[in-house]
Amino acid sequence: MSWNLIKRSDQYKAQETILMRSTAGGDVRIALGYPNTYEVGMSNLGMQVVYSILNSIPGVVCERFFLPSEEDIELYKRNGRRLFTLESQRPVSEFQIVAFTIAFEPDFVNIAKIFDLAGLPFTAEERAQHENCPLILAGGAISLLNPEPVADFIDIFCLGEAEHFLPQFIDTYRQWQKEECSRGCLLERLASLRGAYIPSLWHDYYDDQGHFVCCEPREGAPENTIERLHLSASEYGEDCPHSQILTENTELGYSGLVEISRGCAFNCRFCTVGFSYPKIRWKPLDKILEAIEELGQYTNKVGLISATAGTYPHIDALCQYIIGKKMAVAFSSLRVDSLPDSMLQALVSGGSKTITLAPEVGSDALRKVANKRFTDAQYLATAERAFAAGVVNLRMYSMVGLPGEREEHLQALIDLAADTRKLQIKMGRGGGHITLSTGQLIPKPFTPFQWNSVLEKGKAAKSIHYLERGVKRIGGVEFSGESPKQAMIQALLARGDRRFSKVIARVYREPSFSAWLKACAEEGIDYKYELYRERSVKDEVLPWSHLTPVGSLERLRRDEELTRRTVESL
Ligand code: SF4
Incomplete structure (x- = not known):
């Protein structure tokens, strides 16, 4: 019954506390979606920030929608209902x-x-044939990387930070509405906005064997490469984005999220944060405290969003403030070599018993390949301080597939897990758990690994199995390994060209591993060629090469060269 869908949406709303002022009505109606469930989407501060920016623009009404659960998808289909928004329960397609x-x-x-x-045509080309089809805008963390695999689905991407882009986007849209010219005319105007990327104004080319050659502007498209938008440090420090809607139905429960920085001071070579954002920018302490003060009227749980909170210049004062307020705190990431005691105290005094640290690998030499500069000894010293502070359980995050990795490195990781367990017992926390959680390196666009091949599925499975067997022999340590098949699909999507829009359109109903491979073959994509091949650092054109990296390409090349030398010295 579609009544159940409405009831579910009402239940979600009934459990929300909304901090922002609601908008009465307007001439521009936007449906803002997160392509995952309500619980995942509402845990994303970025979505809440965009929601609040859009609703703060006079005359704009923004409502939310999410991917329904499998059960609700069935209900939508059975009842012939179209996906609707949470607020007004109006069909998304009518925005x-x-x-x-x-x-x-x-x-x-x-x-x-x-x-x-939602009953929306999938591609920009199809939507252009229908009058009154909504314009599809996309942004978010992925727009700092490679948006090509969904290029056919999207009319316009905002590449980079959206704060300045959104008001200009709305102005241009409004002006176009008044003039009633064509959709193509709107896209051409939007293309002149800084940070705008309109995939339909670009054409992708392939050779006779179906291998990607390049993506170039069509006639009328901007000649230059597309740049990403970023706020300057002073613009960034003007305010402090934080949750505007609180609900129990998130991954962190009824928590208020506060952003304390963007970017990262480190440049781990596998990580997009260090390379996709400009230099790290911090929020001023007084703005962060104001945000926590406001959230503190509704909740005693706060989540601080930063890639490296431990290097925040005022971290001790911030933690003391939170402890003084008797609030529970969670940090989005804890770095082994910058985890001050104040953060541990704040975590433990707020009731946290489990933390995640990422030694990544069990060898100092291999860790240098990833440009992680701390040692096993430093990792163990941090773990010891954590246990001493009252942490009981430790999740160790690690990866397989770094260039130069050999079996002895896997054994070293097992040994490090065993040492962590011994330390846990020595510190009187033997009743707790150690979990070694292992993922696979995905050589991401705009990192120095972007030219690397992906670890073959069979080899990845062997490494994961080796770790699992080794860890099983250590009492008190659990193992959780990423599926090599999932990693393979993620790598294809992270590094793919825009033909992947067609692959996605083929598999979305039943995205099994075999369905992905079949769809790739049907679209003429040789997945082995895409995954298991080193690219030429000097002159290979990559599917994302037409989008400008944040740093220079030369910087990525220099770092790639350093990686090679480090691997040779292993
Ligand atoms: S892995 Fe963490 S510390 Fe390293 S660059 Fe990424 S966010 Fe920064």
Whole structure:
């Protein structure tokens, strides 16, 4: 019964505390979607920030929608209902603009599911044939990387930070509405906005064997490469984005999220944060405290969003403030070599018993390949301080597939897990758990690893199995390994060209591993060629080469050269 869908949406709303002022009505109506469930989407501060920016623009009304659960997808289909927004329960397809915040590549497939449920044509080309089809806008963390695999689905990407882009986007849209010219004319105007990327103004080329050659502007498209938008340090420090809607139905429960920085001071070579954002920018302490003060009227749980909170210049004062307020705190990331005691105290005094540290690998030499400069000894010293502070359980995050990795490195990681367990017992926390959680390196666009091949599925499975067997022999340590098949699909989506929009459109209903491979073959994509091949650092054109990296390409090349030398010295 579609009544159940409405009831579910009412239940979600009933459990929300809304901090921002609501908008009465307007001439521009936007449906803002997160391509995952309500619980995942509402845990994303980026989505909440965009929601609040859009609703703060006079005359704009922004409502939310999410990917329904499998059970609700069935209900939508059975009742012939179209996906509707949470606030007014109006069909998404009736809004003028449908916007997406996309954070992770695996969510690409959910965009197709949403189009299907909303009754929206999948591609920009098809939508151009229908009058009154919403304009599809997308942004979010993924727009700092490679948006090409969903390029056919999206009319316009905002590449980079959206704060300045959104008001200009709305102005241009409004002006166009008044003049009533064509959709193509709107796209051409939007193309002149800084940070705008309009995939339909670009054409992708392939050779006779179906290998990607390049992506170039069509006639009328801007000649230059597309730049990413970033706020300067002073613009960034003007305010402090924080949750505007609190609900129990998130990954962190009824928590208020506060952003304390963007970017990262480190440049780990596998990580997009260090390379995709400009230099790290911090929020002023007084603005952060104001945000926590406001959230503290509604909740005693706060989540601080930063890649490296431990290097925040005022971290001790911030932690003391939180401890003084008797609030529980969570940090989005803890770095082994910058985890001050004040953060541990704040975590433990707020009731946290488990933390995650990322030694990444069990060898100092291999860690240098990733440009992680701390040692096993430093990792163990940090773990010891954590246990001494009252942490009981430790999750160790690690990866397989770094260039130069050999079996002895895997054994070293098992040994490090065993040493961590011994330390836990020595510190009187033997009743707790150690979990070694292992993922696979995905050589991401705009990092120095972007030219690398992906670890073959069989080899990845062997490494994961080796670790699992070794860890099983250590009492008190659990193992959790990423599926090599999932990693392979993620790598294809992270590094793919725009033919992957068609692949996604083929598989979204049943995205099994075999369905992905079949769809690749049907679209003429040789997945082995895409994954298991080193690219030429000197002259290979990559599917994302037409989008400008944040740093220079030369910097990425220099870092790639350093990686090679480090691997040779292993
Ligand atoms: S892995 Fe962490 S510390 Fe390293 S660059 Fe990424 S965010 Fe920064």
